Amino acid sequence: xxxxxxxxxxxxxxxxxxxxxxxxxxxxxxxxxxxxxxxxxxxxxxxxxxxxxxxxxxxxxxxxxxxxxxxxxxxxxxxxxxxxxxxxxxxxxxxxxxxxxxxxxxxxxxxxxxxxxxxxxxxxxxxxxxxxxxxxxxxxxxxxxxxxxxxxxxxxxxxxxxxxxxxxxxxxxxxxxxxxxxxxxxxxxxxxxxxxxxxxxxxxxxxxxxxxxxxxxxxxxxxxxxxxxxxxxxxxxxxxxxxxxxxxxxxxxxxxxxxxxxxxxxxxxxxxxxxxxxxxxxxxxxxx
Amino acid sequence: xxxxxxxxxxxxxxxxxxxxxxxxxxxxxxxxxxxxxxxxxxxxxxxxxxxxxxxxxxxxxxxxxxxxxxxxxxxxxxxxxxxxxxxxxxxxxxxxxxxxxxxxxxxxxxxxxxxxxxxxxxxxxxxxxxxxxxxxxxxxxxxxxxxxxxxxxxxxxxxxxxxxxxxxxxxxxxxxxxxxxxxxxxxxxxxxxxxxxxxxxxxxxxxxxxxxxxxxxxxxxxxxxxxxxxxxxxxxxxxxxxxxxxxxxxxxxxxxxxxxxxxxxxx
Numbered sequence: 073x074x075x076x077x078x079x080x081x082x083x084x085x086x087x088x089x090x091x092x093x094x095x096x097x098x099x100x101x102x103x104x105x106x107x108x109x110x111x112x113x114x115x116x117x118x119x120x121x122x123x124x125x126x127x128x129x130x131x132x133x134x135x136x137x138x139x140x141x142x143x144x145x146x147x148x149x150x151x152x153x154x155x156x157x158x159x160x161x162x163x164x165x166x167x168x169x170x171x172x173x174x175x176x177x178x179x180x181x182x183x184x185x186x187x188x189x190x191x192x193x194x195x196x197x198x199x200x201x202x203x204x205x206x207x208x209x210x211x212x213x214x215x216x217x218x219x220x221x222x223x224x225x226x227x228x229x230x231x232x233x234x235x236x237x238x239x240x241x242x243x244x245x246x247x248x249x250x251x252x253x254x255x256x257x258x259x260x261x262x263x264x265x266x267x268x269x270x271x272x273x274x275x276x277x278x279x280x281x282x283x284x285x286x287x288x289x290x291x292x293x294x295x296x297x298x299x300x301x302x303x304x305x306x307x308x309x310x311x312x313x314x315x316x317x318x319x320x321x322x323x324x325x326x327x328x329x330x331x332x333x334x335x336x337x338x339x340x341x342x343x344x345x346x347x348x349x350x351x352x353x354x355x356x357x358x359x360x
Numbered sequence: 361x362x363x364x365x366x367x368x369x370x371x372x373x374x375x376x377x378x379x380x381x382x383x384x385x386x387x388x389x390x391x392x393x394x395x396x397x398x399x400x401x402x403x404x405x406x407x408x409x410x411x412x413x414x415x416x417x418x419x420x421x422x423x424x425x426x427x428x429x430x431x432x433x434x435x436x437x438x439x440x441x442x443x444x445x446x447x448x449x450x451x452x453x454x455x456x457x458x459x460x461x462x463x464x465x466x467x468x469x470x471x472x473x474x475x476x477x478x479x480x481x482x483x484x485x486x487x488x489x490x491x492x493x494x495x496x497x498x499x500x501x502x503x504x505x506x507x508x509x510x511x512x513x514x515x516x517x518x519x520x521x522x523x524x525x526x527x528x529x530x531x532x533x534x535x536x537x538x539x540x541x542x543x544x545x546x547x548x549x550x551x552x553x554x555x556x557x558x559x560x561x562x563x564x565x566x567x568x569x570x571x572x573x574x575x576x577x578x579x580x581x582x583x584x585x586x587x588x589x590x591x592x593x594x595x596x597x598x599x600x601x602x603x604x605x606x607x608x609x610x611x612x613x614x615x616x617x618x619x620x621x622x623x624x625x626x627x
Contacts, residue, residue, distance in 0.1 A: 099384045106382055112610050120620070164400060166609050169616070173623035196411030197404045205623070225418050226411035232483035244429050258487060265490040279605045281598055289498045297601045298608030304623050305615065312620060320611040327603055 079118045083110055115326075116319035123315025131314055136275050136293035137306050143249035143273045144181040152248035153188040154178070157238055157263060158202060159254020159278070160194040160231055166301070167279040168198060171254030172205055173304035174277065178251060179209035183218055191224040192241055194234045199226045235259035239266045252276040252291070253300070256283045264290035277303060298324075367619050374617025415440070446471060511539060512589055519586025529580035530566045537561045 090098055090106060098106075123129050147154045156178055158171040175191065182189040191206065193199040203224045210219040227237040239262065242250065250267040252260070252274065260276075260283040267274045268290045276287035277295030287294045295303055298320060305313035337350040373396075380392030419433035446452065451460045452467030460466035499510040518524045541558045548554040569575060578584040615621035 096384050098382055099389075102382055109378075109610060112607065113614050116611055116614055162404060164397075166612060170612055173621060176623040195404070196407035196409075196414075199411060199414060200407060222418055222421065226414045229408075229411075230480065232480045236479075236483050240432075258484065261490045261494060262483065262487060265494055279609070281601045281605065284601065286494065289494045297604030298611075299604075301605075301608030301612040304612075304621065308623065313615065316611055316615055316620070320607050323607055324604065327607070 075118075079114055083114045086110055111326075112320070112323050115323050116316045119319035119322070120312045120315040123311040123318070126311075127315075129311060129314045129318050131306065131317065134295070134299055134303075134306065136277065136295045136299065137303055139273070139275055139293045140178060140251075140307070141181055143251075143275055144178065144185055144187055146273060147248035148185040148187040150248045153190045153245055154182055154249045154251070155238075155242065155245070155247040155267075155272070156189060156191045156251045157254070158191065158193060158198060159252075159256050160234055160259065161255035162195045163197055163201060165255045167255035168195075170279070170301050170304065171277070172198070172201055174251075174253045174307070175202055176205040176209050177304065177307040179206040180213050183210045183213035183215040186215070186218060189223055190241065190245065190247065192227045192234075192238050193224060194227060194229060194231075196226055196229075199224055231257060231259055232262075235262045238263055242266050242270055242272070246270050247272050250274045252278070252287065253295075253303075254278065256280055256287075261286040261290060267291070367622070371617055371619050374613070378617065443468070443471070507543075512593075515582060516586045516589060519582045519584075524582045524586070527582050529569075529575045529577075532580045532582055532585075533566055533569060534562055537565060 087107070087110070091103075119129075144154055156175055158175060159165075159168055161168045163169060179189060181187075189206065191202050193202055203221075206224055207216075207219055210216050228234050241247075242263075243266065247270075250272045252263060252267075253276070256263075256278050257280065260278070260280075264274060264276065264287055274291035275293045275295075276291040277300035278284065278287065279297075279300055281297075284294065284296055288296075302317045302320065305317050334351050337346065337348070340346045341349045341351075376388070377392055377396070380388045383389075416437070419436050421427075422430045422433040423437075446466075446468040447461065448457075450467065451457055452470075453460060453463065453465040455463040455466055461468055461472075463469055495513070499506070499513060501507050501510060518527070537558070541554070541561070545554060548557075569580075574580075578588070612621065
């Protein structure tokens with residue numbers, strides 16, 4: 073299958089099938105989501121293929137990701153532990169999954185540097201997954217002897233009791249590097265400020281948009297928005313993973329152009345220059 | 361082989377969930393909306409036992425080996441056992457076991473109301489102090505962005521309290537003039553000129569605004585200004601982040617369900 077067939081005709085065929093099929097095969101009301109998901113998937117797939125074929129992929133440096141290895145190195149030099157907090161949500165949240173994928177990479181770094189890793193978790197099922205991710209990372213780095221069963225441990229399910237527990241760990245163990253990667257709620261600032269008070273280098277990442285300002289204020293580095301989801305792909309360094317980030321960036325540019333187009337059309341429609349209200353398609357009218 | 365099965369399950373369930381969101385087939389929709397979530401809850405429920413066992417193992421190990429701060433483990437285990445006793449064994453009231461968890465008079469209910477909830481509320485209350493210290497750091501004037509944050513923050517704080525509604529238009533204008541001069545102050549070499557310009561502006565501009573009949577402009581009402589800050593620049597910024605998060609979520613999910621993102625399984 074050549075490029076044109078795969079990345080132009082196939083999505084077109086899917087759209088034609090979706091919108092013009094005579095019987096109710098698809099649920100109504102999800103049209104915009106369907107188009108967005110299909111477009112994004114094909115664009116990402118296109119760039120993954122390009123990267124696989126050896127095309128040069130430039131990635132803008134992300135300070136927080138670059139600092140992860142430095143933070144682990146600093147903890148090793150200081151002889152202090154690395155604390156990794158994977159948030160307080162369960163595995164049904166993509167943030168937690170993203171946090172655990174980053175944990176795999178951080179565990180690889182601690183295995184390489186022979187640093188002490190400490191992962192207190194809030195949800196038992198996350199504990200099991202985190203244990204597996206750490207164990208595999210230590211094994212992959214050829215240091216299974218450094219893996220300890222108490223490296224990942226359960227604290228409690230309660231939000232503030234967990235915050236109190238992690239704060240206690242921070243104040244007693246004084247870790248040199250603290251990672252907050254996952255889904256956080258009101259406890260984010262309590263944790264980040266305590267980490268700040270002990271002088272640890274802190275790297276945060278979350279998809280909770282309401283918690284990002286707290287992390288930006290209290291942490292040294294923060295992965296904002298899609299950077300958090302791209303971190304694992306970025307850290308893996310494999311061309312196909314980097315290609316997926318490139319594709320994601322192109323879709324973002326497309327979104328910007330679309331927003332600008334809708335804005336101009338809405339203004340023109342508002343002044344009666346054009347009769348077609350394009351913004352009604354997205355159920356938003358900026359002049360209303 | 362074990363790894364291959366895990367990948368297969370991730371890919372199969374991932375695509376099944378995705379299709380269930382779009383395809384109009386009630387058994388599939390029902391599976392995605394109800395059965396799959398119930399399966400997840402059942403697995404999570406079993407994992408709770410693993411969590412409890414892990415907690416006990418960790419603290420008993422700490423005590424037996426007298427590791428650092430092992431004395432705190434006694435408190436954890438004591439709390440754990442007390443809640444188990446009052447939850448499963450001793451009720452302390454006439455209410456039958458089970459409903460006693462939510463009935464007034466039982467020992468468990470008393471402990472929940474008088475120990476557990478106040479402790480949680482105490483932790484939550486600490487947030488107020490942490491917000492104060494974090495705001496102090498964020499509002500420290502270091503560069504243009506931090507200054508902008510400080511100014512917006514002050515306008516928001518004033519605009520959201522009752523006294524903000526009492527601020528007259530001329531006072532708002534004076535505040536803007538002072539802010540404007542604060543920004544351009546470093547362009548003046550002569551401090552006297554700066555002071556004279558500031559004083560003249562503070563005296564003359566209110567008269568000019570008054571004579572032009574611009575006093576009712578929304579920009580001179582702090583309450584409306586703070587609403588504009590929240591509705592326009594703050595919303596624009598947060599939506600930009602939300603769009604990024606949505607794109608990141610789709611791309612991450614795509615990488616996982618196509619079997620490319622394997623870090624979660626340790627690869």
